Amino acid sequence: MAGALGRGPHVVVSGISPSGNIHVGNLREVLVAEAVARALRERGERTRFIFHADTIDPLRKIAPGIPETFGEFLGQSLSHVPDPVGDCHPSYAEHFLSPFEEALEEMGMEIEVLRSHELYESGVYTDVIREALEHTEELRRILQEVTGRRMPEGWSPFLPRAASGRLTGNRVVEHLPEESRVVYVDEEGHKEVADYSKGEGKLGWRVELPARWKALGVTFEPFGKDHTSRGGSTDSADRMAREVFRYPVPGRYEYEWINIRGQGAMSSSRGVVLLPKELLEVMPPDALRTMVLGADPSRALDLDLENGLPRFMDEYRRESGRPFVPFTHLAIVAQTVGEDVEAAAAMLRRGGYGEAAADTGNLARDLAYARNWAARWAPASLRYELLDPAQLPSAVEKLDEEQRAYLRRVGNRLPDESEAAEIQDLLYSTAREMGLKPKKAFAAVYTVLLGRQSGPKAGPFLASLPTEVVRERFMV
Numbered sequence: 475m476a477g478a479l480g481r482g483p484h485v486v487v488s489g490i491s492p493s494g495n496i497h498v499g500n501l502r503e504v505l506v507a508e509a510v511a512r513a514l515r516e517r518g519e520r521t522r523f524i525f526h527a528d529t530i531d532p533l534r535k536i537a538p539g540i541p542e543t544f545g546e547f548l549g550q551s552l553s554h555v556p557d558p559v560g561d562c563h564p565s566y567a568e569h570f571l572s573p574f575e576e577a578l579e580e581m582g583m584e585i586e587v588l589r590s591h592e593l594y595e596s597g598v599y600t601d602v603i604r605e606a607l608e609h610t611e612e613l614r615r616i617l618q619e620v621t622g623r624r625m626p627e628g629w630s631p632f633l634p635r636a637a638s639g640r641l642t643g644n645r646v647v648e649h650l651p652e653e654s655r656v657v658y659v660d661e662e663g664h665k666e667v668a669d670y671s672k673g674e675g676k677l678g679w680r681v682e683l684p685a686r687w688k689a690l691g692v693t694f695e696p697f698g699k700d701h702t703s704r705g706g707s708t709d710s711a712d713r714m715a716r717e718v719f720r721y722p723v724p725g726r727y728e729y730e731w732i733n734i735r736g737q738g739a740m741s742s743s744r745g746v747v748l749l750p751k752e753l754l755e756v757m758p759p760d761a762l763r764t765m766v767l768g769a770d771p772s773r774a775l776d777l778d779l780e781n782g783l784p785r786f787m788d789e790y791r792r793e794s795g796r797p798f799v800p801f802t803h804l805a806i807v808a809q810t811v812g813e814d815v816e817a818a819a820a821m822l823r824r825g826g827y828g829e830a831a832a833d834t835g836n837l838a839r840d841l842a843y844a845r846n847w848a849a850r851w852a853p854a855s856l857r858y859e860l861l862d863p864a865q866l867p868s869a870v871e872k873l874d875e876e877q878r879a880y881l882r883r884v885g886n887r888l889p890d891e892s893e894a895a896e897i898q899d900l901l902y903s904t905a906r907e908m909g910l911k912p913k914k915a916f917a918a919v920y921t922v923l924l925g926r927q928s929g930p931k932a933g934p935f936l937a938s939l940p941t942e943v944v945r946e947r948f949m950v
Contacts, residue, residue: 506727731774809857820940876910
């Protein structure tokens, strides 16, 4: 972490432009900031924690899944562009921001969500805009030196909004500091006036960053590696803060990307996204914090939603020290009994998880998490439902006489009460006794119970089912 945080008060900021889905990769930045804000508060420092939504930013490209007709809104503020999928939200910005804000609330995060268009319109940025305009040449020089690119003639740190709503393509020709206005020429050559104290425009991104630090009193902000690379936005912002705005560079932390196994780094523009609300459907908020932050946020994180998520959930609950049911076994139970918590508890008691099943309140929650995971991400081997009795005759037709004899023998030997290991031994020993290959024997078991050739580990699965149900299915 760069920059030591001295005595407060502190303002910890995280933010994103809601130009597309705000995904779990973006949440990593917020959680880094939250960890710092919590540490400062625990230290007794007065700390303000802000999520700065860049709702005034112009729409620069059409996100995947958005109608191409939205090309007509390119260059307009996200807060002025209509909802892309109807009228469920008042603007394009809110369509993507609202679900993320709801996830932050569900996580119990003590954070203020600020919308940049409201900050501009209420005059929060008026003084720093005036300061930027008065130091246009110094800002131009810094940008050119940092990026190695020559700024175009007529470059201005301020982007006025034209009558058409566009923030791009307009050229500032005069600054009227006492009136908090600029005179500009729009794309059609018309001379107009914009009042920056009323939000009729915004600072360009590279200038807005240090200006925002000063306007909000920011003392800490995390950044992804794209911003902190050589010549990136933090290089230019640091110099602008020191040399133009005379504001100390806030402390920072550089975090790495989160990848989805098999898809690559999360990116709204490429459509590789996983929303925080999707993960909150399969795990509690603190588990989400633990997963997204990882052991070290400065290292890339590869999320394996199919096989890795159950392992993570088991490790997360193991650390609590409380009895728990393995996540994949919960998924089996959840798919078998549906939402019947009492039936699930009975099934778990039979399978040797009586202590973990005692708290039916927590069990209902955990079953919902496992059921949601199974429906969306579970591998095919763990995604199933108990075969409907009406379908049993057609399933039995697929078995040969040797398999049917095996099931009958196991059914007759099955005790009323038995542990998973005992049943597993019974299945194997009976197959050996009959000279039946285990693969063929177990295929018979799964056929009459699930209507398929494979399934979860048979011993624990059969132990969790009512013995009378298993016997009935095996007497073919």
